[in-house]
Amino acid sequence: MAILECSGLTKRYGTRLALDRVSLTIEPGRIVGLLGPNGSGKTTFLKICNGLLTPSNGTVLIDGVAPGAATKSCVSFLPERTYLNDWMTVAQIIDFFSDFYPDFSREKAYSMLGSLNLSSRDRLKTLSKGTKEKVQLILVMARQAKLYLLDEPIGGVDPAARDYILNTIIKNYNPEASVVLSTHLIADIETILDDVIFLKDGTVTHAAAADELREKNNMSIDGLFREVFKC
């Protein structure tokens, strides 16, 4: 069964169409790049999959179920913004995740904190935006979820941390789990992608295996992206 399936997904903000009849299927065990320029509908799509936005039309199923309390226990979502409670310390937010998500691994979280030289005693309020993003990514990746939905996971961090994040995603690979990465920094993630989805003005223009797209167009995904989204 597909881990994520959507059909005719449409979202309007007033008169503006953010998603236009998007139909997709994501199978388990795939790393999928959700690629498109700013305003193409990537964030809207991920928010709908997490139940944070109500679609105007269409349906989404996560592991065969509509987004709700049940799907949230198997989806690990990294939003593009900072959502942490500022008054907590890093250790307290780890306790928070551990309390609510049965699949959260404290050992994994502390190990990743150590690798990135972050202290669990630091108050989140005192951390820089980039460091907060790293903490968020650690929290999201320390879960043993069936589906990881990562919205711009490498957009706000330095190149060294970017490599670490991509390595973490690969290391966490599990044949049962899928990762959907939304970004416009294609060159950095191209090598790890199994499948690619191009979103343009809320519609899917390409959805295929990365190798298939490279062969068919005789160019890299980054090159194809530049061609499709040429200004």
Next chain:
Amino acid sequence: MLGKLLKYEFRSTGRVFLPFYGALVVVAIVTRILNSVKPSGRVGLIAPQLIGIVVTALMLGAVCVIAIILTIQRFNRNLLGDEGYLMFTLPVGTDSLIWSKLIVSVVWFLLSAVFGLFAIAILTPNLTREILKGIGVLFRDLFGHGAARDFSTVIYLLSGVLSVVWAVLSVYTAGSLAMLVNRRRGLAAFGFWIGITTVAQIIGTLLLTWATHIDYSAWWNELSYGTREVLGSLAVCATALVGSAALYIITRVMLKRRLNLE
């Protein structure tokens, strides 16, 4: 999961309220000590006494203001703002999210009233004993007049708590209805709140007018005094309960079916 949500909600709000309650009690005690010192012609001692009374009065007002602001802020920031991205991706139901906020807000409102009264009791010399005596008299007056009267007193007290619940839910409903608007949601929430309270007042007035114009004297006069008391209290409680339930349902539908985080 509701228990876990309550734990974090109390922890988050308690770090504001508890130090404030502590400060309120300390200021009240210091003021009382200053008040107990006889000025004996030294004008200089009157100033600290006055300052103490003014500061305590300001803090009493501030406790109420903080309770209101935190009720609005916790709902808007923690559920409808950036933190909502975390709260709505937790594997918990919408009901648990609303109940955790509601229970904690109501508890802080009631505790603020208790600490406010406590500070006044400390501040006013010789009044503490009188107040405690007064509470004893109040309970004696309220209870001990037969089962029916005692029951209706409990129902009236419950209605008082329900009116706090209604007030908190009116803020939640206004905030969640503002998700229907794409811009200036804060302003829209305030507009919705004005609308909700206006509609509630109109419905209340219509109900009262209707109740006073019905000729139910025939069966009402046949009822015993106790039964009338019980029916009266139940009608007040039922009105508060129905009003609160209506607001809860609207908030729930908005958060479950119309969630639109910016």
